[in-house]
Amino acid sequence: MQNILVETQRLDYTFRSGQPILRQLNLQVPEGSIYGFLGPNGAGKTTSLRLILGLLKNQKGNIKIFGESIATHRIPVMKRIGALIESPSIYLHLTGKENLELFRLSSGSPRNRIGEVLRIVGLTDAAGKKAGAYSLGMKQRLAIAVALLNDPELLVLDEPTNGLDPSGIIETRELIKSLNKEQGKTILVSSHLLTEMEKMATHIGIIHKGALLFQGSMQELQRLQANKALITVEVSDAKKAAALLSEFPVQQVNGTQFSVSFESRERTAQLNKALVQQGIDVYQVSVAQHDLENLFVQITNQ
Numbered sequence: 001m002q003n004i005l006v007e008t009q010r011l012d013y014t015f016r017s018g019q020p021i022l023r024q025l026n027l028q029v030p031e032g033s034i035y036g037f038l039g040p041n042g043a044g045k046t047t048s049l050r051l052i053l054g055l056l057k058n059q060k061g062n063i064k065i066f067g068e069s070i071a072t073h074r075i076p077v078m079k080r081i082g083a084l085i086e087s088p089s090i091y092l093h094l095t096g097k098e099n100l101e102l103f104r105l106s107s108g109s110p111r112n113r114i115g116e117v118l119r120i121v122g123l124t125d126a127a128g129k130k131a132g133a134y135s136l137g138m139k140q141r142l143a144i145a146v147a148l149l150n151d152p153e154l155l156v157l158d159e160p161t162n163g164l165d166p167s168g169i170i171e172t173r174e175l176i177k178s179l180n181k182e183q184g185k186t187i188l189v190s191s192h193l194l195t196e197m198e199k200m201a202t203h204i205g206i207i208h209k210g211a212l213l214f215q216g217s218m219q220e221l222q223r224l225q226a227n228k229a230l231i232t233v234e235v236s237d238a239k240k241a242a243a244l245l246s247e248f249p250v251q252q253v254n255g256t257q258f259s260v261s262f263e264s265r266e267r268t269a270q271l272n273k274a275l276v277q278q279g280i281d282v283y284q285v286s287v288a289q290h291d292l293e294n295l296f297v298q299i300t301n302q
């Protein structure tokens with residue numbers, strides 16, 4: 001069986017306002033994985049990651065990392081973790097190398113580690129340039145280099161592609177994949193974009209309103225999606241269409257579109273015919289967009 005590096009056991013968290021934020025969260029991050037922690041804004045991803053890193057306290061339930069409870073082994077455990085949470089604190093008036101030198105002093109890592117991390121993130125040639133002159137992707141790679149200084153076994157990255165331009169997103173994604181493949185790092189990475197996670201994650205945990213809706217390998221998620229494919233139909237009157245279609249359970253109505261489960265090509269043709277016979281014009285029938293919102297519908301309709 002695969003070794004679990006991060007495990008939360010029935011994790012509950014409530015801010016002082018009294019609103020429950022996490023509910024019985026049981027995360028299991030396997031060693032060697034890129035674990036995509038996926039959920040819409042406000043679902044509780046940052047709160048979970050802050051708890052895992054010991055930056056928030058007073059939770060209910062256990063958090064175990066490398067098999068140790070962080071309640072009793074926080075300091076030795078944190079030494080083996082690198083994290084990038086919220087915006088990176090990079091000094092723009094310093095060069096990439098100077099930034100790393102500054103953070104190296106607080107991390108206590110050896111001087112030769114700077115050259116190594118610059119090479120790993122592909123910034124060796126830009127090491128002498130001011131970070132303010134870096135592209136967004138280069139700044140993010142520098143921030144990840146800082147997180148790598150202590151040669152961590154586990155990297156925790158909170159929405160690392162958020163706010164980047166398209167090339168920055170690609171650079172960051174490729175770096176995450178190579179850190180996993182070439183450097184053997186286990187990576188817990190959060191995102192609100194399903195498509196982004198599909199491009200890098202080996203495992204997925206989906207959080208919605210503080211509760212875990214799905215957890216498993218990417219293949220398991222894909223199997224579930226294949227079994228639960230949706231088609232979207234654009235019509236002249238979606239509400240009326242949804243009300244008429246008792247034989248085809250409608251999953252979602254959105255403006256002029258509604259979604260139903262895909263069953264077969266023949267059933268799709270029957271659906272089209274039924275709509276036309278009821279006087280509803282059909283403008284388009286397509287496979288539903290591959291996004292988080294549709295995935296929620298698929299999962300919650302299991």
Ligand SMILES: Nc1ncnc2c1ncn2[C@@H]1O[C@H](COP(=O)(O)OP(=O)(O)OP(=O)(O)O)[C@@H](O)[C@H]1O
Binds near residue numbers: 017021044047048192
């Ligand atoms: N310090 C705080 N005090 C009270 N409520 C908070 C605090 N920080 C976050 N919250 C609330 O907790 C919920 C979860 O927020 P969290 O930041 O963990 O979500 P998220 O999934 O990371 O989303 P985002 O991508 O928007 O950061 C939200 O409803 C948020 O408003």
